[in-house]
Structures are given as structure tokens and as C-alpha cells.
Amino acid sequence: MKALVWFRSDLRSVDNTALHHACATSDEGVIGLFVVCPGQWRSHDVAPVKVEFVLRTLRELSASLAAINIPLLIATADEIGDVPRVVLDTARTHGCHRLFYNREYEVDESRRDRAADALFRHDGREAHSFTDQSVIEPGEVLTGEGRFFSVFTPFKKAWVRVVTERGGIRTTPAPRKQPPQKLLPSPVPNSLTGFSSGVDPSLWPAGEKHAQKRLKLFAEKHITAYKALRDSPAIEGTSLLSPYLAVGALSPRQCVKAAAEANSASRSPLDSGNEGAVHWISEVVWREFYIHVMVGWPRVCMHRSFQPETEAIRWKASDAHLDAWQRGMTGVPIVDAGMRQLLCTGWMHNRVRMITAMYLSKNLFLDWRLGERHFMRHLIDGFLASNNGGWQWSASTGTDAAPYFRIFNPVSQSRKFDPEGEYIRRYVPELAGLDDETIHEPWIASPLALAGTDYPRPLVDLGATRLAAIEAFKRLRG
Numbered sequence: 001m002k003a004l005v006w007f008r009s010d011l012r013s014v015d016n017t018a019l020h021h022a023c024a025t026s027d028e029g030v031i032g033l034f035v036v037c038p039g040q041w042r043s044h045d046v047a048p049v050k051v052e053f054v055l056r057t058l059r060e061l062s063a064s065l066a067a068i069n070i071p072l073l074i075a076t077a078d079e080i081g082d083v084p085r086v087v088l089d090t091a092r093t094h095g096c097h098r099l100f101y102n103r104e105y106e107v108d109e110s111r112r113d114r115a116a117d118a119l120f121r122h123d124g125r126e127a128h129s130f131t132d133q134s135v136i137e138p139g140e141v142l143t144g145e146g147r148f149f150s151v152f153t154p155f156k157k158a159w160v161r162v163v164t165e166r167g168g169i170r171t172t173p174a175p176r177k178q179p180p181q182k183l184l185p186s187p188v189p190n191s192l193t194g195f196s197s198g199v200d201p202s203l204w205p206a207g208e209k210h211a212q213k214r215l216k217l218f219a220e221k222h223i224t225a226y227k228a229l230r231d232s233p234a235i236e237g238t239s240l241l242s243p244y245l246a247v248g249a250l251s252p253r254q255c256v257k258a259a260a261e262a263n264s265a266s267r268s269p270l271d272s273g274n275e276g277a278v279h280w281i282s283e284v285v286w287r288e289f290y291i292h293v294m295v296g297w298p299r300v301c302m303h304r305s306f307q308p309e310t311e312a313i314r315w316k317a318s319d320a321h322l323d324a325w326q327r328g329m330t331g332v333p334i335v336d337a338g339m340r341q342l343l344c345t346g347w348m349h350n351r352v353r354m355i356t357a358m359y360l361s362k363n364l365f366l367d368w369r370l371g372e373r374h375f376m377r378h379l380i381d382g383f384l385a386s387n388n389g390g391w392q393w394s395a396s397t398g399t400d401a402a403p404y405f406r407i408f409n410p411v412s413q414s415r416k417f418d419p420e421g422e423y424i425r426r427y428v429p430e431l432a433g434l435d436d437e438t439i440h441e442p443w444i445a446s447p448l449a450l451a452g453t454d455y456p457r458p459l460v461d462l463g464a465t466r467l468a469a470i471e472a473f474k475r476l477r478g
């Protein structure tokens, strides 16, 4: 029987569970399908830089699949609700009796998948779906009472136990080469109207081969120093693999496996031994945790707070403040450097994501959802579960979130994590001439030092806004 593999956020040929099963069980060949859906991307705020990255990744995927005689077809549907019908039509046209895909867990995407399953069944065909986006299927790691975890540390402990009981991380074997077929792959569009970013594509070479190379280099050379260097935005101390995980050019299994191998001297390489490797695995498990949270509490997908009582917060409304934050013109250098890194590169360092998110939600006291959306619209690694998790953490509305009274001071953060102002100088060049002390708070410099630049004075007083935010959260809790 011929099989159809429906690719979505799993754009790789190696260690792709659905592809592996399709290839292992079909005897009349396999066809790949990707459905371009501009309406879905627009309504979910998918960043143009991410769409461009998806298209470039598809080109690489198409070549990898062609090498094993699998043509990758590209179809289009205007809206997410039209996608299941397009998938079924493709199966009918090419005589595919069975559909294989890896599950996605956002509310709209799950609904779409259930609709596709129903259409296939109704048409006398089969649909098979698999766990692939996370190492463990959401809902399979639960508390003793059978509930979803809402706190990370016990989640990670349980996750390690489950993975260990299952014999460790197992990637799938390379997909079996298929019999040659006449059908040709579709051309992959170079661009899509409405999704143009201006970010230099050479910053982010696409495809699973590049992702594998980056993972190997990181695991062999840099993972050991990860714990020490991960918080310094001026240096490349993290893996920069998030865009590859977001489009699925890399699987979380491949990541954890590489890190565990780098830590193979330990008897329990997932949670003890080399500090760098263990810490990095924890970060990948944070991604896993937020996927589980999204499935356990689907309201977080629908712009709702994880902690319902925080819905009562009266956020301020200021288009001018929001605009200044988005453009990197708040007058707080570390915040502005981060926001400009996002616009220039489509990515922002994790420490600075936390600083900019806390500044928006606590100092400017603007609704975190405005920041969440802006990030999604500009991140190459935009991923609802992690983005929402990170924003709700920073705004103290989420699971295992930062306590409302522990508000980062962006100036102290800047001094601690970018002591020589190297990161600030890179993205806020108008401050490059300031010394290492004043660069973190240029308002203490003499006005002459900033003469000729349009770098603004701070939008708000950091101390007063911090106290006001704490008061607002206190009132909420009675």
C-alpha cells in the first residue's frame, strides 16, 4: 500500500517517527506532503523570518527525500480549516491509502489533526499519528495523583525516570529507501507574499544536515562550558539550535542523545555528571515541560493566563511605550540591545528575552500578551509553548513563574551578564563610546557623552515602576 507522510513542524528525514513508520510498512512507495497555509501563519503570528526558514528547510528536505525516492509535494490551503481536505485530496489523487504524521499540540493544530483523521476514516483510509515533537507524549509524565505537573523540577525528575525506564533515548533508524516512482517533487517557492523579513539568511543556514553539524560541534566542543557561559549574551555560549527545533530540522531526541553521549562517563547521564551537559538537557526538558503544560492547560494557547486570578490585572495601555520597546528605544541599553537583536537577526539570547519581557510586563506594566505577540512575529524560533511559557514566567502569571516580587533590575542584570557592555555596543552602536560603567545607565553620563545621538532618556523610572508592579500584584492577592 502507498503511504502519504504529512510534514508540518518535523522537517527532517532522519529520526522522523512518522516517516520511519511509513517507510518501514509501505510496499508501494511513499509520498511526502507539506501544506503551505498563509492564513494559519498569519492568524498565529508566524514571523516572516520563520516562514523563510521553513521554505529553505523544505528545499533541503525535498533533496534528502528525493535521495530515497520520496517526492515531496507542496500544496496550498488558505486557512487551517481547509488543510484536512487538501491532505485527503492529495491522498486520493495519488492513491495513498494510509496517512502518517507526527502530532502537534496547539489547540487549532490538534483540531485540524482530528478533522484529518475523521476525513480519512470516513473515506475508508487509515490515519496514523506519532509522538515526535517531544521525547515523551504529553500526558505520559504525570504526578502521583495522575495530574499534569505545573512545577518544573518534579516534572524533570519524573521525565528522567520515565526515559530511563524505557531504556534511555532511542532515535529511529534511517528511513528505508523506497522503490523508484514517476511522480516528481514539487518546486518549493522561494518566497511567499506577505512574509518577507529582511534578515540575512546566511545567519541561519537551513536543513537537517546543518542542524546535525551544529549539534555535533556543540556537544563535542561547547557543552561542557554551557553552564558557565549560557548567561552571557555577548558570546555564543548556547547552542543556537532553537530555530532547528522549532521547524523540526532537529528532533529533541537527537539533542538529548548527543548531550547524554557527551556525558557518557556518568552512570546517569541525563541528570548527573558533567554540569554543562546536565544543564543543557534541563533546558531541552523545559521545552518539553511547556509542551506538556500547553496540553494540560489548553487555555494558555488561547491568550489566557495560566494563573486565572492574574486575568484581573489592569495592565496599562500606552502605544508610545509599546512602540519604543518594540523598536529598542526605551532608554535602557540592555533592553534596547535585545529588542534590536531580535529585529536584526530573528533571535534573542535567553537571558535578554527574560530581561526584555520583565521590563515590558513589570516596568512598563503593559500586557504580556502584547510582548508575546511581538516576539512571535519576529522570532525565527517562535514556538507557542516556549514563547508563552517564557512570557508567563516573566509576567508572573504562569506555571512555576518568577514570583511577582522578584523583579529583575535591568541595569544590575546588564552589569552582571554583559559587564564590558560588549553586547550593548554591538546592537546599540550610538552608545559604543561610553565607558564600561555608564554604558549600562547612560542617563548618569554627562549629556555631552550622548551629544549627536538620538538615544532617548529612560521611558520610566525603574525603581518606582518596580514598586508599583509589586503593589498591583499584592492587591490581586488580597
Ligand SMILES: Cc1cc2nc3c(=O)[nH]c(=O)nc-3n(C[C@H](O)[C@H](O)[C@H](O)COP(=O)(O)OP(=O)(O)OC[C@H]3O[C@@H](n4cnc5c(N)ncnc54)[C@H](O)[C@@H]3O)c2cc1C
Pocket (backbone or CB within 6 Å): 230, 238, 239, 240, 241, 242, 243, 245, 246, 280, 283, 284, 285, 286, 287, 288, 290, 348, 349, 350, 351, 353, 354, 357, 375, 379, 381, 382, 383, 384, 386, 387, 388, 389, 390, 391, 394
Ligand atoms: C520571553 C521568552 C520567550 C521565549 N520564546 C521562545 C520561543 O518562541 N521559542 C523557543 O524555542 N524558545 C523560546 N524561549 C526559550 C529560550 O529563550 C530559547 O529556547 C533559547 O534562547 C534558544 O537558544 P538556544 O537554542 O541557543 O538555547 P540553548 O540554551 O542551547 O538550549 C537548548 C534548547 O533548549 C530549549 N530551551 C532552552 N531554554 C528554554 C526555555 N527557557 N524554555 C523552553 N525551552 C528552552 C530550546 O529548544 C533550545 O534550543 C523563550 C524564553 C523567554 C524568556
